[in-house]
Amino acid sequence: MSWLDAARTRARLVLSPRASETRTDEEFRFHLDMETDRLVREAGVSHDEARRRALATFGGVHNHRESMRDGRGTAWFSGLSLDLKLGFRMLVKYPGLTLIGGLAMAFGIWFGAVTFQMFGMITTTKLPLPSGERIVRVEVWDSKALDEEDRTLYDYQLWRSARSLTDLGAYRDVGANLVGADGGAKPEKAAEITASAFRIARDRPLLGRVLDESDERAGAAPVVLLGHDVWVERFDRDPRIVGRNVQIGNGFATVVGVMPEGYAFPMSHELWLPLRTDVPGLEPLRGGAITVFGRLAPGMTFESAQAEFTALGRRLAAEHPTTHAQLQPHVLPYTQFSVNDTDMKAMMGLTYFFVVALMVIVCSTVALLLFARAATRETEILVRSALGASRRRIVAQLFAEALVLAGVATVVGLAAAQLTLSVWGKPYLEMGWGTQLPFWVDFNLSPTSIGYALALAVIGAVVAGVMPARKITRGLGTRLRAGTAGGGVSFGGVWTAVIVVQIALTVMFPSVVMLVRSESRRIASYDAGFPTQEYLGVTLGVEDGQEETLTPETRAALGIRIRTSLEALRTRLEAEPGVAGVTFVDALPGDSHDALRAEVVSLPEIRPRWVAIASADLSYFDVLKAPVLSGRAFSRADLAPNIRVVVVDQGFVDLVMAGRNPVGHRVRLGTGQAADSNAASLPVYEIVGVVKELGMASAAMPQREAGVYLPAVPGSHGSLKMIVRGRADSLSIAPRVRELAMVVDPAIRVEQITRLDQVTTPLLWLLGLWTKIIIGLTAVALVLSLAGIYAVLSYTVARRTREIGVRVALGASARRVITSVFKRPLTQVTLGVIAGIVLIVLAATAAGKSTQFRGTGVGVLTLGDAALLVGYAILMVGVCTLACVVPTLRALRVQPTEALRTE
């Protein structure tokens, strides 16, 4: 195929220039030798004479060799390498521009690389496992509830017959209070998992064996597989750990093996227990939540697997229409957590666009600086043009200089990005994830992220290099013919727009910083209504066995056991000298609470409203030292099954009852969904008391909440939090809480202990990080604005030296000189400041209308805010004017006689 030969030839000419040169020399030598021999033979001349004639007939050997080189198509390459060398020299010759422009571009690249890497980590479909892209998860979508249905143990039995997936398995997260070698109990991230998981990941154990199918059978001895970190930290790397019995909660299990460092499949797990899936008598939608995974069988695709599972879903819907009619299985990449990820894709696209826009804005200002620099080299450019350099060649040279600057900026930007990801990336993502990160999240810059950064650098170089180059080389020919050198280049509308935009952003960013800081202050000063520093918030977990194996009797017995254990824990803690009180609730003050729609049935004129709900122990208000403002607190009689009472807070009184005393009124609580259409079936509660506001509103939200408390027995409702009041330093009680929990019932897991005034610490950390980033953005924008104004004004003064000299010679005062020089930059700065203020007003108005800040006063500009804005605007004008000082002084020092001598 001749096109293949042609491609091969071209590749060889470009990639092997030395071989091509050697071949050319050999061919030329052969030709000259043959011609020499022919002349000796046919013309009968001497060898030297024949050689001379052969060379003459051949033509200039050197010229033909050059033609061959040009013909290879690599001339551009040697030209580029020369331009790059010149570019490096320019960096050294203009250190100010290098520093400012380079740092600005580095900032843009840093931001882009970090954002791209973070999004890539969240949305990647590749697992660092053999054939990782073929590992899938199967999720079921409930089209009626518009949510995922994860009670799929029954469905899993049928799915095992699927041909499109191999090594189908399942896991569920379980709490495991592991007792270590020191006798202390600590919860570890554990999974009950099928043995097929270890064929998916294929890692060999460090010690012993992995779980196998025999461990899953009914009646099999309980076993456990340890993770590497657990083995090191909890068992001191005991080489004889395999075969030992370890205590997990109330039970014991034999260690069968230890996994190697870094192994954490299915997510971020450190302990693996067998999952029994063949539960006899299992019914649809019975059992706890499980996650199903597998690998695409050889030759199968996502589409074929989806088709098979859709058919399986239809079969289940036909067999069990009441439970499965609205359920649809989906086969997804393992790393994709949601069936609906279109929102995430939209957010990613928007963010990448923002990053490119940021790069364009930053590099436009760098372009301004490079243009000012290039404008001072106009004479050099004209001479090059006169010597035969095409416009394309000169633009290529200036582009190469910008590319060198962008290259240096890329190295700095990528180094900063890697440092940011290593130090701040993990805590930032863990805050958003709410738990440990999955094992596939890697904070090292991926080749794709580096490629994205390089692409940004090229875009930056094009904006910063090509744009000013094209402007400065416009009309070169005309200027050459007219004999004008210098004075032919001016800063037009585009550059004015660049400076105005830059200054507008410099004015706007600090207002964002002010908003973020005001939010931080508000959150830091959050008042929960009681002295939170005296209280510990303890998140508890309780092992409750496999849901699908529980009968009503065992479930009731388990409930009694949990309640008894919690009461025993409370008794033991209250006996401690450092403890002043213990109570239980389902959500800590300051955290987000569940919400229900409340309708005051005895006052139909009051509109229903969403209220925050908490299920609280009878002692809750006593322990928090919250006096009852009206009515009474809870009593033991309120726990009777046929009694429905609630206590509300002052927020409910003000926001729902409009100040009326709510005691004695009845309120209906519902979920607000379609199922509530039959109002009569919803529970109605009598309001028996009113307390002050005790942190029902989340610290993160600025709005006030109406709170409703329901009486509850500890352990009878989902989430379980214990609040411990300390007599002195509440944190000193924390170790004792863990010890006593272990003593009372090893099945009680102490998952987290926080002092209640530190609930907002992670959020404040996040806001602090964003404040630093925006301050960085502001600093970059400000420095670029000042540099841009300085560069443009310096060039203008230099260009107008003769004109200024003439004006001064004709009697112009210093004031007139300053006015003529100052007018344009001052106009640009003023326009920029006005644009910035307009942006602030628009942004504030939009923020005030948003869900987050509606009704909170954010976005409403007070007289004080307006005065602050005006003051800030004046400050910005003053700061930008500073950039004009040096060039203006230079203009004032122009001596007419010297200026008139200047050509």
Next chain:
Amino acid sequence: MHGWGISQRVQQISDGGLELNQGSLYPALQRLEKDGLITSEWGTTDNNRRARYYRITASGRKALGDELESWRRFAAGLEAVLRTS
């Protein structure tokens, strides 16, 4: 055929009428090879010298045919004009 051979053949066929600047043949051969119209490979001559042999490709033949056709049309047109003048 090798490059020197091509230059000798051209001279021979044109009976000395076409005097090629011999060295300029090689850039032309390189261009034709880059475009896939000819291929080349090293070989040994009768007198045991290493030489680069060139051969026309299928697309080269097609291109040659097109160029010949184009040349003939041009020559015929030119002759027609000259005949009438």
